[in-house]
Amino acid sequence: MRIKAFAERNIKELLRDPLSYLFCLGFPVVMLVLMTIINKSIPPQAGMTVFRIDNLCAGITVFGLTFLMLFAALLTSKDRTSSFLMRLYASPMTAVDFIAGYYIPLIILAVIQCVITFGVSFVIAVIEGVSLNVGNILLAIVTLIPSIIMFIGFGLFFGGMFSQNAAPGLCSAIISAASILGGIWMDVDAIGGAIETICKVLPFYHSVNAARCAVDGNVGDGVTSILIVSAYMVVVTVLAIVVFRKNMSSDNK
Amino acid sequence: MEAIAIKALTKKYKDFTAVDALDLTIGKGELFGLLGVNGAGKTTTIKMLSCLSKPTSGKAEVMGFDIVEKSDEVKKVISISTQETAVAPNLTVRENLEFIAKVYGIENPKAAADKIIAEFSLQEKENSRTKTLSGGWQRKVSIAMALITSPQVLFLDEPTLGLDVLARRELWKVIEQLKSKMTIILTTHYLEEAEALCDRIAIMTHGKLRAVGTADELMKLAGKDNFEDAFVEIAERSGN
Numbered sequence: 237m238r239i240k241a242f243a244e245r246n247i248k249e250l251l252r253d254p255l256s257y258l259f260c261l262g263f264p265v266v267m268l269v270l271m272t273i274i275n276k277s278i279p280p281q282a283g284m285t286v287f288r289i290d291n292l293c294a295g296i297t298v299f300g301l302t303f304l305m306l307f308a309a310l311l312t313s314k315d316r317t318s319s320f321l322m323r324l325y326a327s328p329m330t331a332v333d334f335i336a337g338y339y340i341p342l343i344i345l346a347v348i349q350c351v352i353t354f355g356v357s358f359v360i361a362v363i364e365g366v367s368l369n370v371g372n373i374l375l376a377i378v379t380l381i382p383s384i385i386m387f388i389g390f391g392l393f394f395g396g397m398f399s400q401n402a403a404p405g406l407c408s409a410i411i412s413a414a415s416i417l418g419g420i421w422m423d424v425d426a427i428g429g430a431i432e433t434i435c436k437v438l439p440f441y442h443s444v445n446a447a448r449c450a451v452d453g454n455v456g457d458g459v460t461s462i463l464i465v466s467a468y469m470v471v472v473t474v475l476a477i478v479v480f481r482k483n484m485s486s487d488n489k
Numbered sequence: 490m491e492a493i494a495i496k497a498l499t500k501k502y503k504d505f506t507a508v509d510a511l512d513l514t515i516g517k518g519e520l521f522g523l524l525g526v527n528g529a530g531k532t533t534t535i536k537m538l539s540c541l542s543k544p545t546s547g548k549a550e551v552m553g554f555d556i557v558e559k560s561d562e563v564k565k566v567i568s569i570s571t572q573e574t575a576v577a578p579n580l581t582v583r584e585n586l587e588f589i590a591k592v593y594g595i596e597n598p599k600a601a602a603d604k605i606i607a608e609f610s611l612q613e614k615e616n617s618r619t620k621t622l623s624g625g626w627q628r629k630v631s632i633a634m635a636l637i638t639s640p641q642v643l644f645l646d647e648p649t650l651g652l653d654v655l656a657r658r659e660l661w662k663v664i665e666q667l668k669s670k671m672t673i674i675l676t677t678h679y680l681e682e683a684e685a686l687c688d689r690i691a692i693m694t695h696g697k698l699r700a701v702g703t704a705d706e707l708m709k710l711a712g713k714d715n716f717e718d719a720f721v722e723i724a725e726r727s728g729n
């Protein structure tokens with residue numbers, strides 16, 4: 237009951253901010269269309285296929301998830317400064333109620349967002365005559381579940397740790413890191429050297445890689461990536477919960 | 490049993506003592522005022538009593554429940570209207586009220602919201618997003634949210650802070666109607682507010698309780714014939 241009430245409130249709070257529509261749903265779609273257009277202008281002889289829809293869709297979906305992280309951070313940091321949370325801390329709400337109440341709506345939004353991004357990708361694939369398998373797409377969404385929880389965890393952690401002004405900045409840093417080092421716009425495996433190592437130590441490349449393998453019909457190749465992301469997911473989730481529990485006492489402000 | 494029993498309640502932030510060995514009992518149904526200038530320790534006291542902050546030492550019971558050991562029980566019977574307005578900005582007035590009712594497990598949240606909307610004359614704005622309302626309206630909603638749970642003990646931390654004269658008077662009327670239905674602890678730094686509303690008043694300075702009594706008793710104690718002079722006398726006598 238309390239979890240449901242809080243989750244409902246959070247989903248309303250998120251969806252009534254028109255910016256979240258724009259970024260979480262619109263932005264990945266715009267990127268897909270834009271990149272497809274760019275892809276069309278690349279001569280086939282260049283042999284550059286990163287922007288082809290079957291390669292692009294996984295990366296853009298992960299890119300979309302990073303925006304959800306930003307909104308998770310904005311929601312929690314705003315809640316903390318508005319003393320709305322203080323009222324709830326003095327209510328029968330428990331730490332579990334709070335955490336579940338934040339996670340559940342964000343996870344639902346994330347899944348909807350993945351479905352929309354992949355759905356649009358599928359339409360583009362049909363138009364472009366590229367083959368995309370629906371079963372593989374569904375599998376790709378499943379491989380993204382640890383990433384979804386991880387990105388939301390990052391958002392709740394930053395929102396719980398930092399102010400309404402600092403949290404979005406830190407999220408932007410993660411968004412940049414994820415898009416540059418995540419192999420969304422480039423083929424990380426072809427880079428080599430220190431940059432490739434950094435990419436592969438951080439979870440973002442693995443989020444994209446797991447989904448990309450699934451889209452290609454080789455979900456097995458992405459298992460290591462799924463495990464790496466899952467490890468990050470566990471660490472980030474624990475950190476988010478610890479920070480939240482700490483915030484519940486106003487002594488720790 | 491008293492509604493609130495406080496013994497040597499102390500809160501220290503590092504070396505700074507925000508609340509210093511507070512002793513106080515508040516009876517059931519009393520409208521009790523904590524009066525003091527900014528920084529006196531009123532909010533800190535309220536935070537400890539509402540389980541938002543742990544005392545450094547001392548004890549307190551709310552409706553017979555220890556605020557540290559039995560905080561889950563305390564949280565069920567209290568409600569707080571914090572010093573700053575505490576509303577969910579993107580929810581409508583009605584949604585805010587029903588949300589709080591659900592959090593406290595109230596059977597019929599809709600009916601509870603209907604009732605409180607009528608009591609606070611919020612009908613005109615019930616479907617407006619709370620963030621679009623004026624400061625005065627938001628504060629009214631914030632206090633209505635504290636009341637929808639039918640608490641046994643209500644904490645009102647500076648309920649009229651930042652309100653214009655008319656809004657303040659209107660809120661006074663609302664608070665007066667609550668008198669004796671529940672125990673209310675109201676903090677304020679407005680002397681006339683404490684004098685007008687409260688059954689008994691405690692004067693706090695520098696974290697210490699300086700005097701407790703009705704407004705008349707405090708004036709007698711200070712040997713003054715108006716409340717403001719009495720407050721100044723008591724505050725200065727204690728080395729403020």
Ligand SMILES: Nc1ncnc2c1ncn2[C@@H]1O[C@H](COP(=O)(O)OP(=O)(O)O)[C@@H](O)[C@H]1O
Nearest residue numbers: 489502507525526527528529530531532533534
């Ligand atoms: N978290 C905190 N850390 C350090 N000092 C604090 C903290 N909270 C309050 N104080 C200090 O404690 C004193 C009492 O504050 P407060 O209880 O808010 O006073 P009031 O509500 O009467 O204005 C103030 O000097 C304030 O600066």
Ligand SMILES: [Mg+2]
Nearest residue numbers: 531532572647
């Ligand atoms: Mg205060």
